Amino acid sequence: MMKKTTLSIWFMMAAFAAAAICSSCGKKEQRGELKRIWYNGSYNRDFKDLNDVHLAEAERIGIKPASNREEAEKVKKEMKEISTNEYYEVEELKHSIPYLIPSAAKLLEDIGRNFQDSLRNLNASIYKVKVTSVTRTIDDVKNLKKRNTNSSQNSAHRYGTTFDVSWVRYTKVDESDTLNIDNDRLKMVLAMVLRDLKREERCYVKHERKQGCFHITAREKK
Template sequence: MKMKTVFNVMLLLVVIVSATAFSSCKEKRGELKKIWYNGSYNRDFNDLNDVHLSVAKKIGIEPVSSREGAEHASRDMVEIKTNDYYEVEELTHSIPYLVPEAANLLEDIGKNFQDSLKNLNASIYKIKVTSVTRTVADVKKLRKRNTNSSLNSAHQYGTTFDVSWVRYTKIDEKDTLNIDKDRLKMVLASVLRDLRRADRCYIKHERKQGCFHITAREL
């Protein structure tokens, strides 16, 4: 009986020590590394509308007149939903569908962004998608509200989406380390620059709208 009690006590101690060690390892993330972007947002991401349009027309859908018509688009499209890597904000002038090349690109941006944050020993955040595919009706409505928006928008082809550089979603709210939006933008810009250099996309840094305007390229 005594031997059994001693064994149970020892087993309990092993479990407690193991749990403490695991918790300690989990919490130990390392010192936050310096976050910096060695470049210029405006110069590095200055692909003009004509460049976006050219590739959008080549690999995208034919523009659809209404949201109902999107079900019969000329190419199969992928519905994008909030997931582990990005959050889709409430869309008022677009629908959450992209051609496969653009949907894959968006997920890669979200994954690479989080991988970069992990490598920097930072808290983990999700990027936010603010605009996706626009119908002809969406473009006209947006034009009435914002006269600077283009009637000939790459957003009509299912190849293009906007990612905010102002807003992000923190995954673990209990994590006491907060990264400000300026440094998160630096991390995001580094990820986007790498993908642009790899010929995965064209990008325009939108200062007034607070987003990166991104069009997928042909793989």
């Protein structure tokens, strides 16, 4: 009799557990209230690393610049191809190729991952950052200079160490999520991520106002 009672209780408990699991099937985890998003700094003061700083590090750790796209095919072996993934989106590249040296590729992925982790901690909807420019050949730099007089002829982009991330465009991961975060606040979150990585001496960053991007060069310890 005791055994039957024990078995009955065990089956009842198992049934309740199964019912509880089933009741949660298909339901999204409930998100808490959106926390205040604010960047307690200055974009222009915090991200003011000039071209000569980017260039010095790029020359030290990067590839030998390729003259043209044909020559770039050879140096690709020293770099890692980047493409749209769960953390970032690579926009259509007209004046650059989607390749970075390994440390720069790792930095880019960490930026995208940390950006999404920060959004989760703020109970915000999740977005991807957008990469707008990567590695340029010498010909790419010359052609871009013809179209954009503000671009530098002596560009750190030639070394596979440098990329641009937009602060005006982002991609929402789940379009069914009804919570929308405006670009100004997304820029604040991105700036917090970049400031942390700068403090860790992982990168140099320039806030580009006219181009609407953060110009980022990877750093490596000497």
